[in-house]
Amino acid sequence: MGGTCLLIRNIRPWGAQVTDLRVSDGRIAEVSPNQTPSPDWKTHDGAGAILLPGLVEAHTHLDKTLWGMGWRPHQAGPELKDKIDTERRLRREWDIEPHRQSMRQALLSIAQGTTAIRSHVDMDTDCGMEGFEGVARTRDLLTDQIDIEIVAFPQSGLLNRPGTLELMDQALREGADVVGGLDPCSMDRDPKGHLDAVFALAERHGKPIDIHLHEPAELGAFSIELIVERTLAHAMQGKVTISHAFCLGMSDRDRARGLTADVARAQIHLATVASAHRPVPDAGEVRDAGVTLCAGSDGIRDAWGPYGNGDMLERAMLLGLRNNFRTDDDLEHALRCCTYNGAAVMGLEGYGLAPGDTANLVLVDAESVAHAIVAHPPRQLVLKGGKIVARDGASLRAAP
Numbered sequence: 001m002g003g004t005c006l007l008i009r010n011i012r013p014w015g016a017q018v019t020d021l022r023v024s025d026g027r028i029a030e031v032s033p034n035q036t037p038s039p040d041w042k043t044h045d046g047a048g049a050i051l052l053p054g055l056v057e058a059h060t061h062l063d064k065t066l067w068g069m070g071w072r073p074h075q076a077g078p079e080l081k082d083k084i085d086t087e088r089r090l091r092r093e094w095d096i097e098p099h100r101q102s103m104r105q106a107l108l109s110i111a112q113g114t115t116a117i118r119s120h121v122d123m124d125t126d127c128g129m130e131g132f133e134g135v136a137r138t139r140d141l142l143t144d145q146i147d148i149e150i151v152a153f154p155q156s157g158l159l160n161r162p163g164t165l166e167l168m169d170q171a172l173r174e175g176a177d178v179v180g181g182l183d184p185c186s187m188d189r190d191p192k193g194h195l196d197a198v199f200a201l202a203e204r205h206g207k208p209i210d211i212h213l214h215e216p217a218e219l220g221a222f223s224i225e226l227i228v229e230r231t232l233a234h235a236m237q238g239k240v241t242i243s244h245a246f247c248l249g250m251s252d253r254d255r256a257r258g259l260t261a262d263v264a265r266a267q268i269h270l271a272t273v274a275s276a277h278r279p280v281p282d283a284g285e286v287r288d289a290g291v292t293l294c295a296g297s298d299g300i301r302d303a304w305g306p307y308g309n310g311d312m313l314e315r316a317m318l319l320g321l322r323n324n325f326r327t328d329d330d331l332e333h334a335l336r337c338c339t340y341n342g343a344a345v346m347g348l349e350g351y352g353l354a355p356g357d358t359a360n361l362v363l364v365d366a367e368s369v370a371h372a373i374v375a376h377p378p379r380q381l382v383l384k385g386g387k388i389v390a391r392d393g394a395s396l397r398a399a400p
């Protein structure tokens with residue numbers, strides 16, 4: 001095994017004592033201080049950097065970013081429907097080509113230490129399978145640099161656009177990983193029909209579910225109740241994620257806590273962006289209720305908004321800001337949402353910093369984990385499956 005070894009010296013796993021870490025055959029072989037390298041091992045001196053497991057972008061939209069297309073002033077109106085309609089128009093006018101754009105965003109993420117992405121990908125009767133095919137090509141091209149999971153996502157509605165369900169079914173047959181859904185009440189105005197269709201697809205293909213739920217307050221609460229019912233009835237505990245779940249940030253905290261308890265009972269996961277302009281689930285409260293909360297950037301520089309850069313350390317900071325986290329312990333919880341929790345939601349095997357785990361690793365120059373989150377400096381080194389994929393904030397592969 002000697003020839004394939006990489007010894008990373010002088011690093012602090014999750015901010016602990018200085019040690020060395022040896023990678024062999026894509027996995028962490030040994031973590032112990034003062035290892036003596038064989039002459040044929042490659043070595044890297046971490047100079048005391050913090051070592052983290054690869055960051056996990058658990059909610060984004062690779063097919064629609066405008067990254068690398070120059071600055072495009074925001075055009076969409078304030079409502080959800082305005083954004084969806086504007087995006088469908090601009091997709092053609094601006095040639096937002098899903099393969100090129102997903103390559104750009106994936107490489108941006110790799111440069112910043114992300115080693116796994118769950119991407120929702122639009123399918124509708126206008127763009128058909130274009131988005132899926134483009135992102136699937138990116139996934140296959142970058143397979144040894146990042147893990148990409150594709151959610152078949154009915155962005156323009158499911159039942160209100162006949163033909164969409166068939167497209168999702170086709171995408172799932174052809175390698176989509178997760179069944180998406182969207183605002184069962186406000187989008188399709190048929191919550192039972194929408195959710196029954198989503199759960200039926202999941203059952204037919206044996207795939208997990210991830211539903212965008214923007215619905216506010218009591219409307220969203222009603223949708224959550226329906227999702228909980230179906231999760232239990234289909235025995236899909238641990239396989240359903242609700243993204244955003246803005247309604248859990250409702251002002252009636254007793255109602256929100258009751259719903260959170262139901263979500264925990266059904267082992268439903270939550271994904272958050274820590275949105276600054278909407279109520280969001282309370283990260284401490286859902287943790288204490290036993291719910292796995294993961295995090296993502298959502299859309300990065302797209303027709304929905306001009307923000308985002310794919311940096312999941314910065315996302316941990318935003319999660320901290322949104323939840324009024326100030327202590328190191330709380331900040332570390334924010335980073336767990338962007339690492340271990342995301343890995344759990346995506347079902348990534350061998351994730352972590354222990355011997356035997358896959359060597360998906362990131363080095364950051366910082367004094368502590370909390371400092372790394374707040375300062376989020378350029379990543380010193382990023383490894384995927386034991387191979388170096390980025391160095392000093394830059395991906396080794398050039399973007400198209």
Ligand SMILES: [Zn+2]
Pocket residue numbers: 059060061120212243298299
């Ligand atoms: Zn989204």
